[in-house]
Amino acid sequence: MKSYPTIEDIIGSTPLVRLQRLPGDVGEPRGNVILAKLEGHNPAGSVKDRAALSMILQAEARGDIRPGDTLIEATSGNTGIALAMAAAVRGYRMVLIMPDNSTQERCAAMTAYGAELILTPSQGGGMEYARDLALRMQSEGKGKVLDQFSNADNPRAHYETTGPEIWTQTEGGITHFVSAMGTTGTIMGVGSYLRERNPAVRIIGAQPAEGAHIPGIRKWPEAYQPSIYDPAGVDAFEPITQEQAETMARRLAAEEGIFGGISSAGAAVAALRVAAEVRDATIVFIVCDRGDRYLSSGVFN
Incomplete structure (x- = not known):
């Protein structure tokens, strides 16, 4: 009898796609390529x-x-x-x-x-x-x-799957990895794997600017800091305002055809900032979910 995959079997192996219009002068003119890892392709819709x-x-x-x-x-x-x-x-x-x-x-x-x-x-x-x-x-x-905030099996998933996928998809050419920071499982796991393969890879975290309330991007009080988080695993932080994230979410959909959520857009903002400061770089950011789960928020109106 032919063997077919189950839902569990199709988690991961998500596409990595190049931004075409948004980068503008910080893209090809500077020798940069900006890539989006489309985690909304997972069966329940997110990383x-x-x-x-x-x-x-x-x-x-x-x-x-x-x-x-x-x-x-x-x-x-x-x-x-x-x-x-x-x-x-x-x-x-x-x-x-x-x-x-x-x-x-x-x-x-x-x-x-x-x-x-x-x-x-x-x-x-x-x-x-x-x-x-x-x-x-x-x-x-x-x-x-299960406690995603202290459970080592959270970053382990990204160390074992997301990181290797990105390394393979870029043929080892990735220079910068950008991710929103919530539980920090994604940035910790992926960052750890990529640095083992190439210590020169820069790990960039998107955090909320003062007053921003962006689903999926958090700056925790000290007492609630996820124990899986290691500050040494992040090289730099980019503060993202509410307006920047929401505007970018609309632009990603309308200009790139990437219908992602608000924290995904925050990571895109950070990736474009990185591109403005470097040359000949391969920058990967995580589109952690799909925009359709934010429709009732009015962000896309």
Whole structure:
């Protein structure tokens, strides 16, 4: 009998495409190529599919969880959707805790996969409160928290898959890697792999400018800093304003045909800034999800 892939088997191996119009004078005239890694092509629509499956599979392998158990996670969106998908495939009950200012599309996607959704007041602590609640529920015996913020299987997924893909797709020519910073799993895992292959590769993190509230880009209070994050793994940071990210999201769609989310656009802004400062560079940035899960926010109106 012919063997066919499952949903799990098609996570990863996402396309890497060249920006054609947006770079302008900072692109070909300077010898630069700017490449977008299209993580929205994953089955649940984001880069978080990789980490979600990794965290579940590795926990299973250690005997920490088994099908039928209840998993709990605090999320701002993409990890929750990815975990809901992976939990459905692997046979777990999924409880997701999320601030109530998340878009309708993200909430609907989670419940479509069968997850139970707990919304917390965005003005009463936001993600920090959601993380605390998840841990409290675990201490009360209500389920197991995978904890994307401290779980080494999060960056491990990107060290083992995303990083090698980018290295292969650029034939080892990548000079700069740019990523939004949320849990920091992507930038930690990919950056670690790329630096092992070539220590000269520069790792650039997109962070929110003062007052910006960009889904997927965070600057955590010290007490909530993800423990998987190592400051030594990032060479430079680019502050991204709300207006810059939202404008770039519209431009990516209208000028490049890349319909990505707001944090993806923030990474694009950072990548173009890098291009303006260098020559003969191969710059890769992560388009971490799809823009259709932000339609109700009005960003694309």
